[in-house]
Amino acid sequence: MKILFIHQNFPGQYKHLAPALAAAGHQCVALTLRVKEPTTWNGVRVLPYQIKRKQGQGIHPWVTDFDTKVIRAEACFHAAMHLRDSGFTPDIIVGHHGWGETMFLRDVWPKARIGLYCELYHLANEEHLGFDPEFQSDSTTLDALRIRLKNLNNLVHLQVADAGISPTQFQAGTFPPEWRQKIEVIHDGIDTDLVTANPEVRFALPDGSEVTRRDEVITFVNRNLEPYRGYHIFMRALPRLLRERPNAKVLIVGGDDVSYGARPPKGQTWKQIFIDEVRGQIPTPNWQRVHFLGKIPYDQFIKLLQVSRVHLYLTYPFVLSWSLFEAMSAEAAIVASDTGPLKEAIRDGENGMLVDFFDGDGLVEKCCALLEDAEMRRSFGQAARKHIVQNYDLRSQCLPRQMQWVDHLAGLEPQPIRD
Known part of the structure; x- marks a missing residue:
């Protein structure tokens, strides 16, 4: 088959599926913003597309998000037309529609089957929109209207998709x-052969020292340090955690930008805002045991998880991070927020501990309980890995099912274009 991948940051979620399909003999092509020149990656021909139109001026702020997606969709449409005119006609198109890129591709190839990566449908109910009152605006009614309009992209793509794929039941359920x-x-899928426990691991810290499994290491990981992933809750719990555990070293991974949710006040970062909030409560000797690592290479990230005694993970009711499953695969002992996405990953008291998202004291207490009980850590860690291997292993579970999904997609009757 001829298969076209669409992802603004290709390979993204297709880093395993695309090479596997290419290795199986399919002709795979990808359109992406990530490259500037045509290239080949793991058997996939990767072609760039470029955005030339600027975002409109004077548009209503509630539709700014959709305007951005239409701009990307138009740019991808022109690249697709060029690809079609060069003689490439895909049998199936596999794309992440979250950035709008796939919006007009049925107009280019009406007979192609289109399968979309369904990451999230935005909900304006209390569990989602009103989850964290600290960061709510003054008008929840207006916020609900704004959130509803964020689904314009999803609604347009309902007429595009022949099939969808979603990584978790929680996300699909939105x-x-x-x-x-x-x-x-x-x-x-999690590469459980790569991400596994390693009792001999050594992780280098920025000050030149190292930590090993003999050290009391607590880890906290975000793509970017921000409220959506509970960074503010974690930081407010940090002064007590450092007092309670005088030998602990706290390793924090994450950038200074924003991946989700509202941006901080202009010129500031959420990272620094909450450092400033708690720094006065933490004596300098304790603060020296806190290490902000920024964004680190993946091989170092695995070592970080392997050296962790307790891994803390917090999230709003939202997309579940790969890092949680990777920590579980490395047999880390997990303390996580008792929010919707965690329900299918953590069974409280069996393969980890759950705590109310807003309960900083509870987070400290459960973390300390695990640090005091090596047998509990071992039991939780082994159960966590078993859960990942049985349900999320890349080679035995997820990739074969993804390949079957592609075969299923190929057999569907493509939807007609509807106005």
């Missing part, structure tokens, strides 16, 4: 029934 009947839940 979509309405007319979407849900198209979606199969298959995780992106």
Whole structure:
């Protein structure tokens, strides 16, 4: 088959699926913003597209998000037309529609089957929109209207998708029934052969020292340090955690930008805002045991998880991070927020501990309980890895199911273009 991948940051979620399909003999091509020149990656021909139009001026702020997606969709459409005119006609198109890129591709190739990565449908109910009162605006009614408009992209793509794929039941469950009947839940997959426990691991710190499994290491990981992933809760718990555990070293991974949610006041970062909030409560000797690592290479990230005695993970009711499953695969002992996405990953008291998202004292107490009990850590860690291997292993579970999903997609009757 001829397969076209669409992802603004290719390979993204397709880093395993695309090479596997290419290795199986399919002709795979990808359109992406990530490269500037045509290249080949793991058997996939990767082609750039470029955004030339600027975002419109004077548009209503509630539709700014959709305007950005239409701009990307238009740019991808022109690249697709050029690809079609060069003689390439895909049998199937596999894309992440979250950035809008796939919006007009059925107009280019009406007979192609289109399968979309369904990451999230934005919900304006209290569990989602009103989850964290600290960062709510003054008008929840207006916020609900704004959030509803964020689904314009999802609604347009309902007429595009022949099938969908979503990594977790929670994420799939955010979509309405007319979407849900198209979606199969298959995780992106965890390479459990690579991400595994290593009792001999050594992790280098920025000051030149090292930590090993003999050290009391607590880890906290975000792509970017921000409230959506509970950074503010974690930081407010940090003064007590450092007092309670005088030998602990706290390793924090994450950038200074924003991946999700509201941006901080202009000229500031959420990282520094909450450092400033708690720094006066932490004596300098304790603060010296806190290490902000920024964003680190993946091989170092694995070592970080392997050296962790307790891994803390907090999130709003939102997309579940790969890092949680990777920590579980490395047999880390997990303390996580008792929010919707965690329900299918952590069974409280069996393969980790759950705590109310807003309960900083509870987070400290459960972390300390695990640090005091090596047998509990061992039991939770082994159970966590077993859960990942049985349900999310890349080679035995997820990739074969993704390949089957592609075969299923190829057999569908493509939807007609509808106005």
